[in-house]
Amino acid sequence: MSSSSPSRTHSWASFDGEGSGAPSPAPMSSGGSGGSSSSLVSSDASLTPFIKDRVIDGKAVAKTIQGEIASEVSRLKDRYGRVPGLAVVIVGARKDSQTYVRMKKKACADVGIASFEKCLPDTVSQEELLKFVRDFNSDKSVHGILVQLPLPKHIDESAVLAEISIEKDVDGFHPLNIGRLCMKGREPLFIPCTPFGCMQLLERNNIKIKGANAVVVGRSNIVGLPAAMLLLKRDASVTIVHSATQDMASIVRRADIVIAAAGKTELIKKEWLKPGCVVIDVGTNGVEDKTKKTGYRLVGDVDFAGAKQVAAAVTPVPGGVGPMTIAMLLQNTLEGGKRDIEGTGSSSSSSSQPGWKKRAISLARTVAAAAVGAWLAGGRGK
Numbered sequence: 605m606s607s608s609s610p611s612r613t614h615s616w617a618s619f620d621g622e623g624s625g626a627p628s629p630a631p632m633s634s635g636g637s638g639g640s641s642s643s644l645v646s647s648d649a650s651l652t653p654f655i656k657d658r659v660i661d662g663k664a665v666a667k668t669i670q671g672e673i674a675s676e677v678s679r680l681k682d683r684y685g686r687v688p689g690l691a692v693v694i695v696g697a698r699k700d701s702q703t704y705v706r707m708k709k710k711a712c713a714d715v716g717i718a719s720f721e722k723c724l725p726d727t728v729s730q731e732e733l734l735k736f737v738r739d740f741n742s743d744k745s746v747h748g749i750l751v752q753l754p755l756p757k758h759i760d761e762s763a764v765l766a767e768i769s770i771e772k773d774v775d776g777f778h779p780l781n782i783g784r785l786c787m788k789g790r791e792p793l794f795i796p797c798t799p800f801g802c803m804q805l806l807e808r809n810n811i812k813i814k815g816a817n818a819v820v821v822g823r824s825n826i827v828g829l830p831a832a833m834l835l836l837k838r839d840a841s842v843t844i845v846h847s848a849t850q851d852m853a854s855i856v857r858r859a860d861i862v863i864a865a866a867g868k869t870e871l872i873k874k875e876w877l878k879p880g881c882v883v884i885d886v887g888t889n890g891v892e893d894k895t896k897k898t899g900y901r902l903v904g905d906v907d908f909a910g911a912k913q914v915a916a917a918v919t920p921v922p923g924g925v926g927p928m929t930i931a932m933l934l935q936n937t938l939e940g941g942k943r944d945i946e947g948t949g950s951s952s953s954s955s956s957q958p959g960w961k962k963r964a965i966s967l968a969r970t971v972a973a974a975a976v977g978a979w980l981a982g983g984r985g986k
């Protein structure tokens with residue numbers, strides 16, 4: 605997410621980003637909304653359940669996903685007496701970070717996921733922060749660890765993200781998870797939440813991705829780059845544009861799908877968009893608005909009013925990608941929890957045994973090894 609406001613100085617999905625299963629698409633009818641003769645968006649409303657008047661309702665998709673997660677969590681609780689757990693580490697007192705952490709904790713409570721929080725002062729040393737991450741790495745009730753970003757300048761963000769166990773990396777920011785995401789034939793254990801949410805917005809509305817021309821605006825490690833990789837894995841032809849791109853408008857205008865993650869208020873104008881395209885706006889830029897209690901309002905990277913006239917579907921800000929980021933975090937935490945509790949999924953230990961069985965086998969092996977050791981030490985192995 606790009607996230608900045610008059611009081612927020614960090615641009616989350618900064619342009620260059622240095623800082624940091626749905627049904628298969630149904631055949632598309634021609635002449636869908638947006639005026640294109642080959643729209644990616646079906647004109648059959650039953651296939652686009654979350655699109656109304658060309659607006660993709662991210663809040664409604666997130667609510668549906670959270671309902672699915674809540675039933676799975678309750679099934680785990682009934683069957684195994686255990687629930688997934690998410691640990692959130694926050695450093696410093698940024699208002700926006702505190703808001704997001706509060707939202708995450710509330711969302712966990714809503715679906716029955718246990719949450720644990722560690723609030724650290726912005727004077728904390730990198731070594732102390734790493735110690736808390738390691739503690740959560742070895743805590744059996746924690747299945748997901750998230751370090752809220754951005755971190756204070758004196759802390760090396762990549763060192764902290766790399767310390768999170770990949771089995772608990774629910775943000776999907778660990779270099780191994782990103783590496784796997786980028787490789788053909790490999791899958792990450794977790795997909796970064798915001799790009800994962802963008803894909804769900806497309807998939808749950810049966811928007812055709814295969815063969816589409818997709819343009820991602822912005823190349824951050826946590827939004828632009830993974831979003832491009834996910835689109836590529838779904839057989840889109842993908843172009844990434846960024847701050848050094850020449851004539852960005854003409855490239856965006858060829859796009860059937862635009863993912864805007866530049867962190868620049870209303871960078872993308874109506875004239876840049878191809879009629880009938882689909883626009884996913886990741887930007888959340890704060891602009892001064894004296895009519896608001898907070899003194900500002902959130903605006904995306906796309907001129908929403910203009911895009912609505914041209915595109916077949918567009919996400920609003922707020923209420924588009926933002927709520928999906930949280931829903932996908934819960935989804936990833938559930939996935940991590942299931943891998944441990946049920947022994948499912950493809951963690952680095954590829955066993956399909958339930959968690960308790962894996963631990964029992966491991967204990968039995970340790971006991972056997974100790975017994976053999978004692979036998980040998982007693983000279984009986986000679």
Ligand SMILES: Nc1nc2c(c(=O)[nH]1)N[C@@H](CN(C=O)c1ccc(C(=O)N[C@@H](CCC(=O)O)C(=O)O)cc1)CN2
Nearest residue numbers: 605616704751752753754775797922923924926927929
């Ligand atoms: N460790 C992480 N840090 C950050 C991430 C992240 O995915 N992992 N993303 C962003 C912030 N973020 C979650 O942390 C986030 C941003 C926005 C929203 C959201 O729901 N926005 C609402 C508007 C909320 C408001 O009024 O402020 C919307 O767009 O509708 C959720 C999560 C940075 N850090």
